[in-house]
Amino acid sequence: MTLKTTGLSLLKVIGKVGAWAFETDQPIDCVAYLDWDLGCFVLELFIPLVSSQVRVAIMPSKSVPIPDDLEFDTNLFLLPGCYQNDLKSVIIPEGFVRDRVKQLAHEIHEAIGDKPLILLCVLKGSYRFFTTLADELSVARHQCKSAIKVDFIRTKSYEDTASSGKVQIIGLTNQDELKGQNVLIVEDIVDSGLTMSRLVHTLQDLGAKQVWTSVLLSKRITRQVEVPEDFVAFNIPDKFIVGYGLDYNQHFRDLNHICVMSEQGIAKYKSS
């Protein structure tokens, strides 16, 4: 179990459940309880000086770790001819992704339950993760009385392999539809954390009732900004990866497996 912040980033979680702790330079009062709706323990912290409330939900974190040195030879896979020599290795084969996303859908359903839910797809990178997760979640929720709804938002911040540091929100289909709703953000990757942070704050500003985050890939690096990662499929090494929707300058999204590029691929598609 790990501690996750689900509220404002006014505190820094530095420990794990069993020996957990948190840091703040403010005097605080706190209360802990079991939230049956959320399906987890919640720690509420009251910070009088800034008159804010921070909620820390203790969620089961079952993400699958991909070891630093796990790389499969590309010759073991059927890869599109157009990418020949542009890829160095496969780090997560498509079958493994699908299997894990199926499990993740059950983990989400166990935690969130039957309540009305909007799945928010973060385009473009999440389009494949989103369709797989939405399908699996519909199966997991087959006895629910409330149907899943879907919505879409587009963000952009990367050129080549680096974030510009400025997250543009390019499109949100219907802002009013999210007001007062339970929203599950469906994001392909958390790297610096800047995009997820912008999304969570945008949804809070739009008046969403409850916001959870589901993430296909959580990169093992120090975040530029701490973000809630409630449901994570894989925890991956610090490598720039492509495939299963993820791109390098708009290339490789159609690749089925999650891969690392070769030097040739990086040079070939580098922005001028």
Ligand SMILES: O=P(O)(O)OC[C@H]1O[C@H](OP(=O)(O)OP(=O)(O)O)[C@H](O)[C@@H]1O
């Ligand atoms: O944690 P961060 O460092 O912010 O990185 C994560 C974001 O970067 C990518 O988006 P990108 O801006 O490349 O747009 P895309 O989804 O269209 O590929 C990815 O799809 C995430 O949304």
Ligand code: HPA
């Ligand atoms: O490793 C990555 N690959 C593709 N897109 C990304 N956006 C953030 N990190 C990555």
